[in-house]
Amino acid sequence: MTSTPLRIGIAGISGRMGQGLVRSTAEAGCVVAGGTCRTPPMDAAARARLTNNGAIVLCDGLGELAKISDVVIDFTHVTTVQSHAELLADAGVPWVLGTTGLTEADQTAVDAAALRIPIVQAANFSTGVTVLLRLAREMGAVLPAERFDAEIVEMHHRQKVDAPSGTALAIGEAVAEGRGTRLADVRAPVREGLCGPRKTGEIGFAALRGGQIVGEHELLFTSGTEQITIGHRAFDRRVFADGAVQAAQWLAGRKPGHYDMEDVLGMK
Template sequence: MRVGIAGLSGRMGQMLVLSSLDAGCRVVGGTCRDVEHDEQRLAALTRNGSITLCADMGELAEMSDVVIDFTHVSTVIPHAEALKKAGTAWVLGTTGLSGADQQAVDDAARNIGVVQAANFSAGVTLVLRLAREMGTALPADRFDAEIVEMHHRQKVDAPSGTALAIGEAVAKGRGVKFADVRTPAREGQCGARKTGEIGFAALRGGQIVGEHTLLFTSGTEQIALSHRAFDRRVFADGAVQAAEWLVRQKAGLYNMENVLGLG
């Protein structure tokens, strides 16, 4: 399997190289901002092979069977177009997509296989499934749903993509639109909590990889569902597992539940 990695020189990109090689995949190339500089810096990652550094996704897509992409949301639309044109499968971990971005992903999935997930950890995938089931079992008029997440101090978006995915799972379980019940961080005289809303609290500090807790609280009890990641490698390993699964599938939009055989 020929694997291409978008954003090869980034922290996640380098982990994806190591995970791919450890899984026995052939890393054929990756996109980067500064080819000459990154060629020297990434030499140690090539092991016994060579990695072609590409200036754009079109070039990378042509040489790859599947591209793993954890880059910036601004790249989603051009990447979708390039991968669709080349017929190359796409593992997408970028979060914070707009409606137009998601439409581009959906359009691409009509022609190529796409695994899209906010988090590629097997544990988080199970948390999302449980969050949906708990949303169904614990009615909004009795149980208030709140999501607390904490990440490293460099993270630029809040709430995290995983936190939002948990909220979406709860909303789906309750049969409501997430946009109608999502409540951002509270501050000041915000009034009493409304029945049915799903609240978020985002904490930042140090080098915490990722912690998420879903709380269902009634007048008489509380249920907490938590996940803690210790190493970013868990996301890279999951993405490579998704890539290996995806190359055997037909065109369509998939998620990690599909990869793990859960749905």
């Protein structure tokens, strides 16, 4: 008996990430059920370019997309998180969430939805970054804050609008977790001018922008006598799309709950 291909809905299908997800979904043997976009293309030529010659349904909203999808992948804007959480929970459709920059209220809405549907949430869906986050947590636990200053440096393309990146913040959260604290309590403020000496236990960030760099992240632990660094470079944006589609395939049929890429990769 031939199994039915997984139907993946893509929120934000017209964006750069959305188009990468279209390609990755097809290459994984799944079906793009449809997608949403902020400004639907009005002319036939634009629609054909966006939806592979019209084979994909452009939906007016996430509720409509949920009706035709087995899983929805969402890399849209943070302002949509709370409404999307409610819509997908009501529809009973699993959710792969890659949107970053969530507020406490946004995260509360995601956590509430996870009681009703399975959700994979990650700041970065690449295998390499998932491993880096695990190492950051373990290194944070082993390298005491009293001796080792933790700094995170990231660089992205010039069009990126947020800083630090969601991945950089996730690295900082992993270090803080390893040290038994919260990033919000130890995050260093932006350094500019006469900002004073570095405080013990702080986790600092530096965000660089330029060219078309996909994403580079480096974590440095520095003491008075030595330095340890780990890092990750993405050469192609498709690594994020491929990981999100892998997460969607893993998520289908799971029980309600809040999962991450370590679950998807069998690291737990």
